[in-house]
Amino acid sequence: MNGLPARRLLLVHAHPDDESINNGVTMAKYAAEGAHVALVTCTLGEEGEVIPPALAHLAPDRDDTLGPYRVGELAAAMKELGVTDHRFLGGPGRFRDSGMMGAEQNHRPGAFWAADVDEAAAHLVEVIRELRPQVLVTYDPDGGYGHPDHIQAHRVATRAVELAAEPSYRRDLGEPHEVRKVYWNRVPRSVVDEGFARLRAAGTAVPFPGVATERDVPGVVPDERITAEIGDEDGRDAFARAKAAAMRAHATQVAVDGPFFALSNDLAQPLFVREYYELVAGEPGAPAGERERDLFAGVSA
Ligand SMILES: [Zn+2]
Numbered sequence: 001m002n003g004l005p006a007r008r009l010l011l012v013h014a015h016p017d018d019e020s021i022n023n024g025v026t027m028a029k030y031a032a033e034g035a036h037v038a039l040v041t042c043t044l045g046e047e048g049e050v051i052p053p054a055l056a057h058l059a060p061d062r063d064d065t066l067g068p069y070r071v072g073e074l075a076a077a078m079k080e081l082g083v084t085d086h087r088f089l090g091g092p093g094r095f096r097d098s099g100m101m102g103a104e105q106n107h108r109p110g111a112f113w114a115a116d117v118d119e120a121a122a123h124l125v126e127v128i129r130e131l132r133p134q135v136l137v138t139y140d141p142d143g144g145y146g147h148p149d150h151i152q153a154h155r156v157a158t159r160a161v162e163l164a165a166e167p168s169y170r171r172d173l174g175e176p177h178e179v180r181k182v183y184w185n186r187v188p189r190s191v192v193d194e195g196f197a198r199l200r201a202a203g204t205a206v207p208f209p210g211v212a213t214e215r216d217v218p219g220v221v222p223d224e225r226i227t228a229e230i231g232d233e234d235g236r237d238a239f240a241r242a243k244a245a246a247m248r249a250h251a252t253q254v255a256v257d258g259p260f261f262a263l264s265n266d267l268a269q270p271l272f273v274r275e276y277y278e279l280v281a282g283e284p285g286a287p288a289g290e291r292e293r294d295l296f297a298g299v300s301a
Pocket residue numbers: 014015018147150
């Protein structure tokens with residue numbers, strides 16, 4: 001259809017860097033396999049804190065040029081993952097990064113958190129009807145960890161999936177399309193525990209001033225809720241390396257060192273080289289109790 005590859009994956013994220021941290025391995029894998037991998041990022045991440053001192057002037061309380069700068073970081077990250085289709089919801093700068101919950105800027109005109117969900121979803125419906133993905137990946141209703149833009153990304157993605165399939169909705173945005181499977185980003189509890197045990201065991205070898213806690217990891221759930229697991233399966237770790245490189249490309253936001261990384265709070269976290277998902281809509285492609293090793297399992301083009 002439309003000359004698009006047979007398998008089509010759409011990821012919806014709040015800020016540049018979320019895609020590489022959550023889905024870098026998955027995106028690299030499907031891009032390498034020739035699937036169409038598309039990323040929609042809802043904001044430019046204008047309100048982020050800046051890690052490198054030399055770039056501190058980009059911050060919102062100074063030059064306020066972090067947004068355009070992060071457009072470049074995202075492009076560099078996508079090059080590392082081999083992903084060529086990455087877009088901003090409604091175009092770059094249409095929705096502005098909101099702050100953490102309760103922040104004053106969340107109520108500013110243009111803030112993503114203040115956006116009307118249906119209006120924002122219409123922009124995504126247009127993308128869904130154009131690309132016709134079988135699989136969509138986004139956050140859970142809590143956004144994984146309660147950030148307003150992540151919660152809003154969940155709401156907009158969920159609404160857009162409904163509206164895109166609705167025959168009577170906005171035919172000017174394309175032919176109706178039903179997304180076959182919807183996944184939420186997850187991390188199994190046992191993987192988080194193991195990662196932090198590794199981090200603590202490394203002690204002073206950890207190259208960051210402090211250590212995060214399990215609570216800093218978004219989307220953690222009991223292992224039995226995980227329905228899909230994606231990673232390097234051939235022992236060459238090419239996708240894990242691509243993920244680390246993509247995270248490194250977001251240098252204003254992420255510092256990567258070996259198997260660990262830190263955000264602007266300088267607290268070390270384990271870098272997860274396998275990625276996990278919970279299927280929340282559509283038919284599972286693996287028997288009950290087994291994890292899918294392919295997000296397209298059970299989906300025919
Ligand atoms: Zn984010």
